[in-house]
Amino acid sequence: MDELHPRPRMVREHWIDLCGPWRFGYDDADQGLAERWQDGETGFDRDILVPYPPESERSGVHDPSPHTIVWYRRTFALSELGEDFAGKRLLLHLGAVDYHARVWVNGALVAEHVGGHTPISADITDALDRDADEQVIVVRAQDEAEDPTQTRGKQDWLPEPHAIWYHRTTGIWQPVWLEPVPANHLSEIQWTPDLTQARVRLEAVVTGPPATSLYLRVRLWSGAQLLAEESHRVLDQVSVRDIAIPAARHGQHLHALMWSPESPNLIDAELTLLDADGVVVDEVHSYFGYRSVDTADGRFLLNGRPYFLRMVLEQGYWPQSHLAAPDGEALRREVELIKELGFNGARIHQKVEDPRFLYWCDRLGLLVWGEMADAYQFSTATVERMTREWIEVLRRDRSHPCVVAWVPLNESWGVPQIAEREDQRHFATALYHLTKSIDPTRPVIANDGWEHTVSDIWGVHDYAPSGDSLRERYSDPESIKRALGEGRPGGLRVLLDDRLNEGQPVMLTEFGGLSYVPAKGENWFGYSTVDSPEALLERLTDLVGALLASDRLAGFCYTQLTDTEQETNGLLTAAREPKVDPALVRALLNRPARAIPTEEVSAHRAEAERAARGDSA
Numbered sequence: 001m002d003e004l005h006p007r008p009r010m011v012r013e014h015w016i017d018l019c020g021p022w023r024f025g026y027d028d029a030d031q032g033l034a035e036r037w038q039d040g041e042t043g044f045d046r047d048i049l050v051p052y053p054p055e056s057e058r059s060g061v062h063d064p065s066p067h068t069i070v071w072y073r074r075t076f077a078l079s080e081l082g083e084d085f086a087g088k089r090l091l092l093h094l095g096a097v098d099y100h101a102r103v104w105v106n107g108a109l110v111a112e113h114v115g116g117h118t119p120i121s122a123d124i125t126d127a128l129d130r131d132a133d134e135q136v137i138v139v140r141a142q143d144e145a146e147d148p149t150q151t152r153g154k155q156d157w158l159p160e161p162h163a164i165w166y167h168r169t170t171g172i173w174q175p176v177w178l179e180p181v182p183a184n185h186l187s188e189i190q191w192t193p194d195l196t197q198a199r200v201r202l203e204a205v206v207t208g209p210p211a212t213s214l215y216l217r218v219r220l221w222s223g224a225q226l227l228a229e230e231s232h233r234v235l236d237q238v239s240v241r242d243i244a245i246p247a248a249r250h251g252q253h254l255h256a257l258m259w260s261p262e263s264p265n266l267i268d269a270e271l272t273l274l275d276a277d278g279v280v281v282d283e284v285h286s287y288f289g290y291r292s293v294d295t296a297d298g299r300f301l302l303n304g305r306p307y308f309l310r311m312v313l314e315q316g317y318w319p320q321s322h323l324a325a326p327d328g329e330a331l332r333r334e335v336e337l338i339k340e341l342g343f344n345g346a347r348i349h350q351k352v353e354d355p356r357f358l359y360w361c362d363r364l365g366l367l368v369w370g371e372m373a374d375a376y377q378f379s380t381a382t383v384e385r386m387t388r389e390w391i392e393v394l395r396r397d398r399s400h401p402c403v404v405a406w407v408p409l410n411e412s413w414g415v416p417q418i419a420e421r422e423d424q425r426h427f428a429t430a431l432y433h434l435t436k437s438i439d440p441t442r443p444v445i446a447n448d449g450w451e452h453t454v455s456d457i458w459g460v461h462d463y464a465p466s467g468d469s470l471r472e473r474y475s476d477p478e479s480i481k482r483a484l485g486e487g488r489p490g491g492l493r494v495l496l497d498d499r500l501n502e503g504q505p506v507m508l509t510e511f512g513g514l515s516y517v518p519a520k521g522e523n524w525f526g527y528s529t530v531d532s533p534e535a536l537l538e539r540l541t542d543l544v545g546a547l548l549a550s551d552r553l554a555g556f557c558y559t560q561l562t563d564t565e566q567e568t569n570g571l572l573t574a575a576r577e578p579k580v581d582p583a584l585v586r587a588l589l590n591r592p593a594r595a596i597p598t599e600e601v602s603a604h605r606a607e608a609e610r611a612a613r614g615d616s617a
Contacts, residue, residue: 289401
């Protein structure tokens with residue numbers, strides 16, 4: 001079992017890991033429901049290692065061919081729960097199941113969920129067989145490979161990956177666990193820091209039978225320092241409180257409390273549900289980051305000050321396990337690698353990332369753009385599916401301090417005729433306002449890359465092959481005006497409406513895509529190629545230098561962190577080995593925002609190498 005809780009932002013001491021071997025079966029004829037596989041052992045003819053998808057090597061099944069319906073089965077013993085379960089309810093959690101999941105316990109349907117990237121939770125207490133120790137969990141997942149209205153991200157619909165699409169991830173692909181809870185218990189916690197008022201807003205949801213004598217005690221800690229303590233009576237299912245943080249009013253203490261990539265300070269929280277006699281009913285440990293994000297005057301603001309974003313595109317894909325991380329340590333190492341390369345942020349691409357990854361971004365200090373895994377075709381079904389799952393994403397992740405922007409759509413995926421069709425433009429704009437209605441504290445980029453309707457940041461995807469091309473487009477206000485209003489950096493209009501003068505920051509949110517691989521096979525994809533690590537560094541220096549030369553850009557995102565399947569344009573290989581010395585990349589990325597002409601590339605490399613060795617110039 002990984003030491004890190006599968007839901008690190010809301011932790012109880014006792015939980016039972018259900019990852020490991022399960023029984024598994026394909027249902028290509030779709031006969032499992034009619035034959036009631038949920039009631040017995042029929043149909044389960046092999047083992048699978050959960051939470052790895054059956055297409056992956058790590059699952060033990062390793063069958064990448066399309067199978068629309070898969071079934072899982074495993075047992076657990078009530079005696080495993082121990083004394084902590086006495087008099088409590090039992091929750092079953094599945095981090096993510098792709099795509100349409102049904103869950104049974106002892107033959108009783110306990111949950112049904114549509115959406116491949118958001119969690120499922122079910123109270124299974126009433127389905128338990130109290131006359132037996134062994135209990136049976138069955139999961140059926142239906143994943144239509146050729147349904148373009150599914151929110152699927154970069155999962156390929158063809159038998160073999162092509163272009164920029166990858167092997168599919170079907171069924172369970174995030175941790176599964178059991179959690180004993182009291183009848184009245186905390187089921188959701190949200191934090192919204194307010195730096196201007198030196199406080200944090202807490203929204204706590206209490207689930208259970210009506211109770212008139214419950215109290216919630218909240219304690220906030222910075223290390224060993226108690227920052228705040230307060231108790232209040234729980235009068236409604238959703239309890240909303242503004243908790244003052246007196247230390248945040250004093251300048252000498254404020255810096256030690258604020259969160260940033262350079263100082264990822266977290267405030268720990270202990271939430272205790274008490275009865276009228278002061279007896280503990282439930283206790284949960286949480287945390288938040290005391291920070292603010294905003295945009296103004298063409299700049300991205302972190303904690304009220306301009307902050308230049310140096311991001312990298314993160315696919316979150318591993319060759320042996322696909323969208324599922326090999327283990328919790330691999331998620332931590334991914335964050336460490338991004339920071340070692342010198343980036344201060346990651347744009348999670350076409351995937352809703354595992355909460356444990358976000359935890360390490362919170363803990364180690366890495367900004368994140370949260371992005372939805374999009375559908376490919378516009379329809380009423382697309383609108384319904386996308387909207388429902390996106391709301392679940394926002395609820396799950398909006399209290400992570402690392403998340404500083406939301407991206408519901410990418411490159412008009414799911415709205416391919418947005419330039420011509422009013423309904424598709426309305427959908428993109430509606431997603432912007434929907435996101436703002438749930439979380440007004442972060443910038444929202446409704447459709448990143450091009451064909452923007454309304455966004456707080458104009459994100460542009462431009463794979464120009466040279467720094468000169470980038471300078472021509474983004475060096476000054478007039479060139480940016482032409483690029484966004486009249487030009488077509490990605491082959492399509494950047495802005496669909498005349499919104500150039502609204503003051504949004506402009507960022508190059510995809511660029512580069514430089515591909516270096518010693519031996520390219522036939523199944524290969526890249527935006528631009530180089531033939532050596534030295535050439536990769538030269539081209540990277542040229543491109544990044546052009547962007548740092550502009551005093552009008554507010555940030556950038558390089559494509560990409562790792563090679564992924566046939567898309568071989570990573571700074572790291574698929575095995576997470578660097579193609580260029582990370583110290584050289586770090587030195588490049590963190591140079592001051594000034595021009596780095598191509599003719600200075602060799603001098604820059606020598607300077608970076610000296611800096612990496614600690615030598616003086």
